[in-house]
Amino acid sequence: MRKLVYYSDLLTNLVGRDIKLHYRRSVLGILWSQINPLLSLIIFSIVFEQIVPLGVPNYPAYVFTGLLAWNWFSTSLNAASYSLSMSRDLVRKPRFPTEMIVVSTVTTNMVNFFLSLPVLVGLLWLSNIPFSWALLFFPLIVAIQFILTLGLTLLISATNVFFLDIQHVVTILVLVWFYITPVFYRVNKHSDFDFLLDWNPMAQLLKQYRQIILNGSTPDFFILGWLTLGSSLIIGLGWKLFNQLKYRFVDEL
Amino acid sequence: MNQIMTQPIIEISDVHKRYYLGKNRPHSLKAAVFSRFDFLFNRRPYWALQGVTLQILPGRAIGLIGNNGAGKSTLLRLIAKLSLPTSGKITFAGKVHLGSLLELGAGFNPEFSGRDNIITACIVAGLTRKEALARLDRVIKFAELEDFIDSQLRTYSTGMYVRLAFSIEINLDPDILLIDEVLAVGDIAFQKKCISQLQKMKELGTTLIVVSHSMEQILGVCDEVIWLEHGKVRAHGETTEIINLYRNRIFENTARIVEATKSQPIVASSVTTPAAVAATTNSNTRLVESPVAPSGPRLDFRTGTQEIEITGASLFDEHGLPVNLINSRGALILQISYIAHVPLINPIVQVGLHTEDGLKCYEITNQEAGINLGSVEGAGQLNVGFGELPLFAGTYYFSIGVHEQNWNYIYDYKYRICRLEIEGSTPGTGVFYPVHRWYS
Numbered sequence: 001m002r003k004l005v006y007y008s009d010l011l012t013n014l015v016g017r018d019i020k021l022h023y024r025r026s027v028l029g030i031l032w033s034q035i036n037p038l039l040s041l042i043i044f045s046i047v048f049e050q051i052v053p054l055g056v057p058n059y060p061a062y063v064f065t066g067l068l069a070w071n072w073f074s075t076s077l078n079a080a081s082y083s084l085s086m087s088r089d090l091v092r093k094p095r096f097p098t099e100m101i102v103v104s105t106v107t108t109n110m111v112n113f114f115l116s117l118p119v120l121v122g123l124l125w126l127s128n129i130p131f132s133w134a135l136l137f138f139p140l141i142v143a144i145q146f147i148l149t150l151g152l153t154l155l156i157s158a159t160n161v162f163f164l165d166i167q168h169v170v171t172i173l174v175l176v177w178f179y180i181t182p183v184f185y186r187v188n189k190h191s192d193f194d195f196l197l198d199w200n201p202m203a204q205l206l207k208q209y210r211q212i213i214l215n216g217s218t219p220d221f222f223i224l225g226w227l228t229l230g231s232s233l234i235i236g237l238g239w240k241l242f243n244q245l246k247y248r249f250v251d252e253l
Numbered sequence: 254m255n256q257i258m259t260q261p262i263i264e265i266s267d268v269h270k271r272y273y274l275g276k277n278r279p280h281s282l283k284a285a286v287f288s289r290f291d292f293l294f295n296r297r298p299y300w301a302l303q304g305v306t307l308q309i310l311p312g313r314a315i316g317l318i319g320n321n322g323a324g325k326s327t328l329l330r331l332i333a334k335l336s337l338p339t340s341g342k343i344t345f346a347g348k349v350h351l352g353s354l355l356e357l358g359a360g361f362n363p364e365f366s367g368r369d370n371i372i373t374a375c376i377v378a379g380l381t382r383k384e385a386l387a388r389l390d391r392v393i394k395f396a397e398l399e400d401f402i403d404s405q406l407r408t409y410s411t412g413m414y415v416r417l418a419f420s421i422e423i424n425l426d427p428d429i430l431l432i433d434e435v436l437a438v439g440d441i442a443f444q445k446k447c448i449s450q451l452q453k454m455k456e457l458g459t460t461l462i463v464v465s466h467s468m469e470q471i472l473g474v475c476d477e478v479i480w481l482e483h484g485k486v487r488a489h490g491e492t493t494e495i496i497n498l499y500r501n502r503i504f505e506n507t508a509r510i511v512e513a514t515k516s517q518p519i520v521a522s523s524v525t526t527p528a529a530v531a532a533t534t535n536s537n538t539r540l541v542e543s544p545v546a547p548s549g550p551r552l553d554f555r556t557g558t559q560e561i562e563i564t565g566a567s568l569f570d571e572h573g574l575p576v577n578l579i580n581s582r583g584a585l586i587l588q589i590s591y592i593a594h595v596p597l598i599n600p601i602v603q604v605g606l607h608t609e610d611g612l613k614c615y616e617i618t619n620q621e622a623g624i625n626l627g628s629v630e631g632a633g634q635l636n637v638g639f640g641e642l643p644l645f646a647g648t649y650y651f652s653i654g655v656h657e658q659n660w661n662y663i664y665d666y667k668y669r670i671c672r673l674e675i676e677g678s679t680p681g682t683g684v685f686y687p688v689h690r691w692y693s
Contacts, residue, residue: 002381009382013373017362024364089359092335095351095379250335251272 007100014104015111033112034119037067041123044184056186058214061127064120065213066183066206072113073149073202074174076106080153081160081167084249091249098246099239102157106150110142124213132216141208144224148201148231154238158245161252182206201227260346261308262429262460263332268341270302270327270484301327302338303484311346311428314451314461316475316492318468318499320659324484325464329355329431332462350379352427358418363407367398367417370406374421388424395450396420397443416443423450429460448474468496506662510558557665561593561600561629561655566671578674581646581686585639585673589653591665596630599658604637606673609648614684642675645686649673 023030044063048054056062083105084091084098091098124131160166180193181202197203204227208219302324309315317325330336331343333353345351360377361370371392375385393402396416401409409417422430430451451474455461465471471478471492478495480488488495570576571584579585587604605616617637619626626635650669657664679686 005383006376006379006381010376013376013382017365017369017373021362021364089356089361090377092356092359093353093377095334096377247334247337250330 007097010097010100011104011107014100015108018104018108019111030115033115037064037071037116038119040067048184054185058127058129061120061123061129061214062186062210063184064123065209066181068113068116068120069145069206069209070178070181070183070202072109073145074178075112076109076149076153077156077170077174078167079105079109080156081170084157084161098249099154099242102153102242103150106146106153109149110146120213129214130216132212134212134216134218137212137219138209140224141205141212141219144227144231145205147235148205148227151231151233151235151238154235154242158238158242161245161249177202201230259310262311262346262349263307263309264342264344264346265305265307265309265328265332266342266344268302268305268328268331268338268343269300270324270331270336271339272299272301273297300484302331305341305481305484305486307479307486307489309460309462311460312455312458313477314455314463314475316471316478317462317464317481318466318471318478318496319481319487320661323481325481326433327484328481329353329433329462329464332429333431349428350426351429351431352378352422352425353431353433354419354422355431355433357422358414361406361414361418364405366405367393367402367409370417371402371421374418375425378421378425380425392417392420392424395424395446412440412443419443419447423447423454427459429462430454431462433464434466468500472496503656503660503662507557510662514558557655557663559665560595561591561597561664563589563591563653563655563665563667563670564632565590566651566653566667568671568673577672578676579642580677581644581675581679582641582677582688585642587637587639587651587671589635589637590632591629591635591655592632593629596628597658597664598628599625600629600664601656601658601660602626602635603654603656605652605654606642607650607652607669608684609650612684614644614649642673643686643688644675645679645681645683646675646677649675 023032026032028035041060041064044067045060048056048063049059080102083101087101090096090101156166156170160170177200180196181200182197183206187197204223208224211217211219301322305324305328317328319325327336331338333351333355335355360374362373365373368389371389372382372385375388375392376382380388393399396413396419398413398417398420401413406414406417432451448470451461455474461474463471463474475492477490478488478492478499479486480495480499488498566587566589568576568579569586569588570579571586573586576585589602589604593600601618601620603616603618606614608614619635649672651671651673652666652668653670654666655664656662
């Protein structure tokens, strides 16, 4: 029980510091976290509604839902490569649970994701999309994305300590992943590349987010089940690898 | 209860630690692939610890001493679980709270206030937020930072920063506290306070493990001392006994090397120099290549291994003229001539001035002055210039010694190698004659 309180205190402290540090001494403060997704929203809306219309109904709400979830995922993965070396001091503390550094990176980005949600709500209101009971499933999907992201982040951060190339590879892979995931487009017809969607957990997750937010219908529990299973496997693997390697971090960092 | 108290709190059994020197492990996949993993075979292992077995009893204060590179810090890091032993085992008696002052202030963030940093440091060390808040006042009071605790850490002076860091660690109530060479920080008053706090903690049952180069600190705090040499325990015992042993090592080492040299027959083709013997008897001693000196080693000496020989010392005045007699306000140059029979690196030259009855006026070394001699070979000269020698009139003698770069043993020592007469009127008694005047 004490342990649980401890881990939550630790996480709160680490995440709180991260967020405070980020917006400290800036005039607009927390609003800066909204600028990036808002700018992307405006650009995508102009390009794919006015210049090359994709014909997606409620396109701004559609693209914004995707962008927010995707940003949480991609920022965590990109940060994974340097989060440990940035927190070298913590890694070297005796008894400090090193994995909490990675957990706090993913959590910080999740908090930023939450901070953007009011903008999404405003956008939904402007687009006359009603809120439905299906939104109750939102925490469930968030939880699955958290597990998936944390699992991958653990794998990346642990291996990057030993091979610094990983961070460059990750940057490229995340970029490719962005384009093969329907963040700003929608797939209407079948093609030879369906497997990219079927086996892409982020594509599936975005589909479920949009299902409950935009369509107001319950998510596909079959898919959610598979995602949970797959994410659990990844986090299990990441956790195991991380814990096996973490004693060697101090000698390497 | 007594039964439990006598159980060791830390058991270190046959611990080895290997590091790799020189050629680094490749840090990229490309390097790993292109070097075809030959880094696995090409690296130079360095055994920082080679078979350390120790039992640390609870409530004791243990000092770790030894030369640089003896493995003191490595051992401390292994105990702190900052790194894993290559082989061997370190076990703790049950659940112990380990505190460490290995890197003071690591993890502090300059953007946050002292208060925020205390809370974070406590949480990072394993306390819940509630427990951290309960301890806050005690930490602030000990660090004497009541007035600054809500200022950002970046506005702190180094002294304040160190006081804060130290105060946090001390107030975390660890069962074992690891201290690496940090008692030398902060002002004298705070240092004293820390040392008395450490003694208090020891009385309350905290086990202290202290690495320090200051024998005075070790004498003041520790109950027992472990002397590490080349990654092994050379001696372990009561503090004063081990420190005396350690302080005498230089004479002991010299005598051992000289003995070994004497017992070797000197054959022209394979001259055994003291350095070669030193290299074999003392594995950490720098290996000397081609130990054949032109004249061979000299064995007709009193103290020292004679790898380098002091051949003379003369005194000159400020105009470069030889003197033996100077006024106490006059400048003086001491010129030391030597021959290094084998190439040596960074020997330490020690110059002492003594009175006729053997009272030491001063003793200085080039090392303390921050002057490195680099590699030395063959005949050479070294000068020491004195601005003035404010001494009473009388007879004085210079003594000159040359030591191995880590003070492990003596190369040569010449007692009273040259005489100096100070002339002039110096009414009064004593040695040091400062410039002075009386007035009212």
